[in-house]
Amino acid sequence: MNDVMEKIQTKPTEAPAKKEKAKVKKVLIICSKGKIEDVYAALVMANGALMEGIEAKMFFTFFGLEAITKKNADHLHTATVGNPAFMPGLPTMLGGLPGFEAFASYMMKKEMDKLDMPHVTEFIQMIDAGGGEIYACKLAADMFHLKKEDFLPEVKGIITVGDMYALADGEGTQIIFI
Amino acid sequence: METLVMNNGMVDVNEDGYLKNPAQWTPELAHGIAKEVNIELTDRHFEVLNWLRAKQAEGVALSIRKVGNSGLVDIKEFYQLFPGGPLKISSKIAGIPKPVSCI
Numbered sequence: 001m002n003d004v005m006e007k008i009q010t011k012p013t014e015a016p017a018k019k020e021k022a023k024v025k026k027v028l029i030i031c032s033k034g035k036i037e038d039v040y041a042a043l044v045m046a047n048g049a050l051m052e053g054i055e056a057k058m059f060f061t062f063f064g065l066e067a068i069t070k071k072n073a074d075h076l077h078t079a080t081v082g083n084p085a086f087m088p089g090l091p092t093m094l095g096g097l098p099g100f101e102a103f104a105s106y107m108m109k110k111e112m113d114k115l116d117m118p119h120v121t122e123f124i125q126m127i128d129a130g131g132g133e134i135y136a137c138k139l140a141a142d143m144f145h146l147k148k149e150d151f152l153p154e155v156k157g158i159i160t161v162g163d164m165y166a167l168a169d170g171e172g173t174q175i176i177f178i
Numbered sequence: 179m180e181t182l183v184m185n186n187g188m189v190d191v192n193e194d195g196y197l198k199n200p201a202q203w204t205p206e207l208a209h210g211i212a213k214e215v216n217i218e219l220t221d222r223h224f225e226v227l228n229w230l231r232a233k234q235a236e237g238v239a240l241s242i243r244k245v246g247n248s249g250l251v252d253i254k255e256f257y258q259l260f261p262g263g264p265l266k267i268s269s270k271i272a273g274i275p276k277p278v279s280c281i
Contacts, residue, residue: 047242048281051263053263116243118243126242126246126253
């Protein structure tokens with residue numbers, strides 16, 4: 001028994017391999033939601049990456065597709081029902097009153113304007129100008145009957161999930177799902 | 179205090195290499211800083227740098243969007259002039275503080 005213990009104790013400990021600090025080189029941001037705050041989170045992160053010299057790709061799917069349609073990109077809403085962090089204490093019934101969601105979304109956009117935050121379409125133009133690439137999900141586009149011409153001109157294509165993963169090719173890529 | 183020695187002169191810089199005092203900036207210094215990031219400055223670069231310096235002096239919080247709306251350069255060209263993080267790199271070359279904008 002002692003022999004065994006000795007063997008264990010004398011086993012040389014491996015020096016931890018020294019690693020170079022690996023920088024993020026590319027981000028693939030998947031936006032699956034169409035609420036204004038979720039879409040902005042995706043846009044801010046994509047644009048922020050480009051500002052840091054990090055490559056950025058965006059993939060919009062499901063309700064996130066709303067954010068890249070010509071029709072609705074600049075008319076996204078926040079949820080005033082089922083969103084406990086929105087005006088805590090607000091009775092759910094009030095949040096559901098007609099026009100309340102539109103009003104809350106309008107107020108939110110006003111606050112964003114004060115912070116010099118661009119509208120969704122302008123933000124997407126900025127990301128495109130900065131070399132970012134924007135794609136729509138084929139499966140979701142088929143489901144919502146959306147075609148290439150329904151999307152903003154900056155949308156590079158409607159691609160499959162396999163193509164999406166190909167966007168993340170290369171070392172130092174991070175995939176972010178919203 | 180960290181200093182940057184360039185063109186026989188000394189200027190004070192912070193830990194990220196940004197000038198502490200924009201008044202110490204000279205075009206020669208800009209050329210020196212730009213060389214470190216492999217940018218050969220042209221007149222076009224200097225138009226942008228001078229605009230950035232003027233706005234910073236006015237106390238404007240600079241952002242990519244503001245540069246894009248300047249009427250001087252669009253965002254695409256801005257990225258081409260200062261590749262790999264245009265606002266930060268141009269601010270460093272322009273001798274103004276590191277931008278704190280998220281947009």
